[in-house]
Amino acid sequence: MDAIDLSLVDLLRGNARLSYAELARQVGLSAPAVHERVGKLEAAGVIRAYRAEVEPERIGLNVTALISVVEDSGADTDDVLEAFRAIPEIESCYFMAGVESFLLKVRVGTIAELERLIVRLNRTPGVASTRTSIALSTKWENRPQPVVPSS
Amino acid sequence: MDAIDLSLVDLLRGNARLSYAELARQVGLSAPAVHERVGKLEAAGVIRAYRAEVEPERIGLNVTALISVVEDSGADTDDVLEAFRAIPEIESCYFMAGVESFLLKVRVGTIAELERLIVRLNRTPGVASTRTSIALSTKWENRPQPVVPSS
DNA sequence: AGGCTGAGGTCGATGGCGTCCACGGACTGT
DNA sequence: ACAGTCCGTGGACGCCATCGACCTCAGCCT
Structure with missing residues (x-):
């Protein structure tokens, strides 16, 4: 849970449908690296779900x-x-x-x-x-x- | 805003990261069709945002x-x-x-x-x-x- | 009735993306 | 120094997103 993980969490809280490629560009890593990080954040229970917010x-x-x-x-x-x-x-x-x-x-x-x-x-x-x-x-x-x- | 739109909204409220292809399978339409529908739901303000839910x-x-x-x-x-x-x-x-x-x-x-x-x-x-x-x-x-x- | 029009769908193509895998460098403990 | 581990990169391959062309049907006007 370092600064990059926190950035990823922030980015996904803002827009849960960002592609891994886009996340990778934003945090300066490769797509597989953020894929693995996000997977670990989900497994660790930091990210609980991705939800569409509806009026x-x-x-x-x-x-x-x-x-x-x-x-x-x-x-x-x-x-x-x-x-x-x-x-x-x-x-x-x-x-x-x-x-x-x-x-x-x-x-x-x-x-x-x-x-x-x-x-x-x-x-x-x-x-x-x-x-x-x-x-x-x-x-x-x-x-x-x-x-x-x-x- | 028909039954298929409601299904799409429900599916995306449950998991905002579902691919259009997967949504298409669930509702029985083609991927471009659900792509267009979801786009219209966003434009109409029915879907306001996609957010990761974090502990x-x-x-x-x-x-x-x-x-x-x-x-x-x-x-x-x-x-x-x-x-x-x-x-x-x-x-x-x-x-x-x-x-x-x-x-x-x-x-x-x-x-x-x-x-x-x-x-x-x-x-x-x-x-x-x-x-x-x-x-x-x-x-x-x-x-x-x-x-x-x-x- | 017949044809125009628009909405909303399918299909096919293509470029980008997700995801798996092999590999490599840094850090750590022995 | 060396081996092990962690965490990353790059390449490859198949699936997906997305665009354009075309199809179908309902409603409407003449």
Whole structure:
């Protein structure tokens, strides 16, 4: 994990579809060398996935909400997590400090679906209560901050 | 924006580095056809970017926090937004319903940096107060939910 | 009805790319 | 000094990206 690896990570966070040849030009190595480096970064779990970022409204996900969840005292956190994992609408799940153990970012098509989702969450064993905040708009999301000051 | 486009979007949300040839096989079209379709999806803004998803701790971003921001009464929301946009540590920015106008997801290297960031946020014109919740761990993030029931 | 037009597909060709392999130089420990 | 290891380069070969030519079909105008 040297400076070149960090540059590669930065480049791929900016554009995951860069060719190995292009990456090679940017970091000043040969294509096979960056191929091997990127492969190792993937194997080591530094790079977890390559994802296309899509405007959610364009694929029918018109409602974004953030839901804080308070666990029952004595609830098994792992069980709750497993139940959450099975709900595809939960795009992100953070385990938080504070009374509200979880913060969930969810996306659904309509407010009616959000209502059903909240009901479902409140019914899952181990959750005591939820608190939902609706996002009126997403200004930006997952903007990669550069790790290397100037590559 | 037909069923094939949705399949392409789903496939690329799952793996942004799929080749056009592979996409073509999956959707049953020729490579040039999917090339053109994907190009149009990008041009139309449906696909905004391709990003490598990186484990934040591996690149020195050890602290994740969510910060709710209350605006000053009479503050210009656009000015506040512009100030936020200039802060690279703010990875996501949602405009929320409720008293707290903004929710920011931030990532920094250390708690000390988080403290400096919070001070900076409180000093920016237009913000009345902030409320910070620290994420102890990220269970998952930006998991793509399938749009097409079963491609 | 017939033909024009445009959208969106296939096919074929070609140049570049991904990927495998053999080889070579620097660093390290003995 | 020497062998081993790591990490790179360069060459080779097959696949892929991408362009142009052509095909098909639907909609529409005359």
